[in-house]
Amino acid sequence: MDVVDKFEVERTPKSILVVDDEAVIRDLCARALRGYRVLQATDGEEALRLFGKGGIDVILTDVMMPKLNGIDLLRRLKEIEPTLVVIVMTGYAEKEIILNALKADADDFITKPLNLLQLKTAVDKALDKKALKEEIANLKSMDRLKSNFLSLISHKFRTPLTTISLFLQNLASGVYDPQDPESRKNLELIYGQSCYLESLVTELLAFSRFMDAGERTHLEPCRLDEILRHLARTSKEAASKPDVETVFDLDPLPLLPLDREKITFALSQVINNAFKFCYDAGTVMISLKAEGEGCRIVVQDSGVGIPREELPKIFEKFYQVDPDGAGQIRGFGLGLFYAREFVKLHGGQITVDSEPGQWTRVVITLPRLGLAGEQPVYPAAASPL
Template sequence: MVIILGLRIKFVSIRWKLVSTYLLLIILTLLLIHTFISESIRINYVNEKKVHLLSQGNIIADRVANHNKNSNDMDALLKGYSKEIKSRIMIVNKKGIVLNDAYDVLKGMKINHWEIQESLKGKSIAREHQLKGYGKTLYVTVPIVLNNKVYGAIFISSSLEKVYGNVNKIMRNYLLLAILCIVITGFISFIFAHVIATPIEKLTEGIKKMHQGKLEQKVEIIGNDELTNLAQAFNTMSTKLFQVDQQRKEFVGNVSHELRTPLSAMKLLSESLIYEENVPIKTYREFLKDIASEVDRLDKIIQSLLALVDIDKGKLELNYEVTYVNYLLEKLIHSLKPIAVQKKISMNFVYSEKIQIGLDRVKIQQALTNIIHNAIKYTPEGGIVEVFLYSENGAAVVEIKDNGIGIPKESLPYIYERFYRVDKARSRSTGGTGLGLSISKQIIELHQGEVEVISEVGKGTTFYVRLPKNMNVYS
C-alpha cells in the first residue's frame, strides 16, 4: 500500500504533470499533422493520376476518332496504350456496348456506368471507386468526338492501390519519425520538467522545515527567472522570520526581566513592611513611593505593548484637533527636563515661527516623548539635547539633536523594528525594551508624516519628524 501511494505521489507530481502535458501536446500536434499530410498527399497523388489518365484518354479518343484501320489494329493500339499507362482501356459506342477491350473480356457486352453515360453526353469524368476484390479503382471516361458529334467514349479503369500504397509507405516513415520526435520530446521535456520542478521541491522542503520550527532556511537556485525571484523572496522571508523570532525570544527574555525586576522589588518592599514591626511612617512613605515607581515602570511596559497591539489590529484611531506644535513641545520638554537635570544635560527648544496644524495631540506627544527621552537616555552627563521647530516644503519639521553615543551605521536600518535594540546590555540597564521607536514611527506615519535619522557613533544623533501642514482634521 505504501509503495502504491509512493508511486501515486510520484506520478502526480508537477514533474510528471509537465512531462505528460508536453507529450500530450506533441502527440496531438503530430496526429493533426499526420491527418493533414496523409490526406493532402492522397488527394495530390489521386489528382495527378486523374489528370494523367484524362490526358491519355483524350489522346486515345483523338486517335480513335481519326483511325480508319480495322478492329484488330484498334485492339493492338489499345493494348499498347494499356500497357504504357498500366490501366485497362475500353472503347464504348453510343449504346454503351464495348467495341474494344484491352483485356479481351467485355468485348461485345453493354456497360452502364454513370461515367460512361456522362461521357456520351460530351463530358470528361474521373471518379474514384471502392471495388470488391480490386480495392481502390479510378474510372476515367472521355468522349470520342468527331465534327462536334459524340460517337462513343473511352473508358479507362486504373487501380489506385499502388497510389495508396505509396501514401501508406510515406506515412509509415512519418510514423517512425513521429515516434522519434515523441521520444526526443519526452527526454527534453523531462529535463525541462526537472529544471522547473527541482526549485519547487527545494522550496517545498524549505517550507516543511520552517513548519517544523527551523526558520533559518536558504534555498539555492541558479538562474534569472521567476523561480529564482521566488527563491530570493523565500530566502528574504526566512531571514526576516528568523530575525523576528530571535528578536521575539530576546524580547520575551528582556520583558520577563523587566517585569520580574519591579515585581521582585515590590514584593521585597511590601514584605519588609509586613514582617517588620514598629516601622516608622517615614519609611512607609519611602517604600510606598518606591512601589509606586515600580508600578509606573510596569505600566509603561504594558502600555507600550498594548499600543503595538492596537496598531497591528488597526484599532488605533486618531483624534485630530488643531494644535500649536510650539506649545505641545514646550510642555513635553518641561515634563522631561527633570530627567535631563539629573544627568546634567542641557535642553534647548528653538523655533522660528508658530506652527499650528491638525494632529492627534496625545499620540504625537507620545511619539515625540519616546524620541526625546531616548536622546536624553543615550546622551552622557554634561551633554546637550536640542529641539528645533520649523517649516520645510509644506511640512512642520521637529528636529531632535543630541551629542550622545550615536548609532552604528549598520544598525540604522533596523532601529524602527520591534524589539530591536542597538546595545542590548546598555538598553537593559536603562530599562529599554526596543518598542519606543517602533511605536513612534507608526504613529507619525498614521499622521501621513515621516521620520528620518542621521547618526554617527561618538558624535550624536539627529531625528527629523515631518508632519504635513495641510492635514484635514475633519476627514
C-alpha cells in the same frame, strides 16, 4: 487603506516574469498570459535585475540558459524571497535536473513544448500558492512576535516584582526601622520600582489602544511648537538629568490638522530618548522649521550615540539600543516602532543618524498639511483614512 485603495490593489494585474533565452518561447508565454503584466528576461542575470526592482509575483524560468542557468537562478531567488513562487520550464526529462530543481524549492514544472492551457493553469495555481505561502509566513511572524513579546514582558516585570517582594518579606519579618537611613533608602527604592511598574502597565495599555485603533486618525488643529515645548518640559527623562541643557529653535507655524494623540506620542518617544541617552551634562536641541510646503522637526542630543550597524534596526518591534550591554534598558522597545508608524500615517518620514560617543539626530518631516480647517494633503499611499 480605504475601500478605494483595496479595490485598486485587487484590480492591479499580477506580474509574471518569463525567463528564457528563446524569444519565441517568451512571446508565446506573453500571449498565453493575457490579463497579467508579463515581463521578459533573456537570462538569469537579467531576471535578477528585474526582480530587484520589485513587484514580481511569479517567475517562469527555463533551465538551460547562458550566464546564469535556471536552477542557480531559482536558488538565488529563494534566498532573497523564500515565499516567491517559481515555475521551472524544461524540455529535459533528466532525473538529475528535476531533483536539483526540487532541492532548490521549485514550486511547479512545465514541460516543453508548452501547452498553453497548462501554462495558464500553472500560473493561476502558483498565484494561489503564493498567497497561501505569504499567509503562513505572516502567521509564523505573528506567532514569533507574540512569543517574543510575552518573553519580554516577563523579563521586564520580573526585576521590579522581585525587588518589591523581597522588601515586603523583610517588612513582614520585622526587618524595618523607619529611623534607619538604609531602611529609608530601601523604601525609596521600592517606591521607584512601583512607579516603574505603573509606567510599564501604562505603556502596555497605550500600545494595546494603538493596536486596536489601527490606522484610524482623528485630526484636530495643533500647534507643533507648543507640543514640542510641553513634551520637553514635562519629560521624566529630562527631569532625571537637570544638568542637561535644552535648546529650542521653534518657528511658530500655523495651526496644523494632526492626530494630537499619535503625533504627541511619536514626538515624546524621540524627545525622551534624546534625554535618556544624553550625557549628564550634555545638550538636547529641538528645532521646528517650515520646509517647502511642509515642516521639519529635528531633535539632536550630545550623547552616547548609536553604532552604525544598529541604526537600521531601531524601528523594529522590541529592539532596544543598549549602549552599556547591561540588558536593563527600560520599556518594551515599541516606542520608535509606533513613532514611525504614526509619522507615516501623517504622510511623513522619520530618519535617524548618529555618531557613536558624540551625538544622535532624529529628523521628522511632515508634508504640507495646510491651515486648520483645510483638508490636509496626504500622499495617496499614506492616507490616514
